[in-house]
Amino acid sequence: MIQKDIFVAFFRSGILGYGGGPSAIPLVHREVVKTYQWMSDEEFADILALANALPGPINTKMAGYIGLRVGGFWGMINAIFATIVPTVVLMVLLLTILNTYKDEPWVMGMSQAVIPVAGVLMGVLTWDFIVKSKASLGWKWTLFLLGISIVILQLLGIHPALFIGALLGAALMTKQKKEKPGRRRIS
Template identity: 30%
Template sequence: MTYLKLFFVFFKVGLFSFGGGYAILPLMRHEVVDINKWISFHEFMEIVAISQITPGPISINLATHAGYRIAQTMGSTIATFSVILPSIIIMTIIVVFLKKFSDLPVVKRTFAALRITVVGLILAAAVALFVKDNFIDYRSYIIFASVLIGGLFFKIGSITLIISSGLAGLLLYYIF
């Protein structure tokens, strides 16, 4: 594996992952696990979990952790830089031209289409994460259901849910 290939794979992920965050998961998994087979699906899911609880944007954290697993420090640096580079280029172009063209109907329709695309990508990521390998036993289902109910119905914040899940895991797996 060359660093150049690593650069192009993560550049492509950054270029075509509209919406960032969770929308990046399906494409990154496809490239890193399915096509290039640099890491296993199980390792990828561990990286996703670590990236979710690490401060910062999940897409950058994911690229950083995956790059490190693939090629240590240099891989981490290349993956992180190459996944954000398309955003830097695109945002620079958009800032220059959007003010001039933002009122055009075609621009408005394009952004409306991108919004629904992002919703679809996030839903695809959620479905991809809902696999048996992510559930150890009945206790993990209890934690999952509690977080889902707490987030959807009681509007509990993500920080509270993360801390509560960690404490629940500690209690359920090491004390009881």
């Protein structure tokens, strides 16, 4: 039963997530966190951050990890397969149609509509994470960290993987300082 649920969850997000990773991430979030409740919002945010830091298509990386976590090795294979198949089928079909009707105004309009839709989906997901951060950090720290993140990533052009690694390192160092000497936990 779990293998069927894994396939359905990632197939749905793959088939409806036209436009690549940014448009499918909110769909994966809905399936994994809200529909099947395989993990919390915080766990999903951690997986998303890690997947963004690694090279390759984000949907495939997230599907592989979540599938492994939920259904073991075969869950990983199942989730990756369910993520890739819709993309391959849709690419073949849509590229054939788009090539045939590429000069039609409706095709040009459809192609241009993908960008704002993906932007809105990512905006909604980002807002959800900001609201959840407010609950754990408070508005002052959430807005401060958001502002610093924008400056570092956009204005300074630092790669997200380096930024995420620095944040994880700082969090681990802070955690170790809070633990008493002699009672260190080994993770």
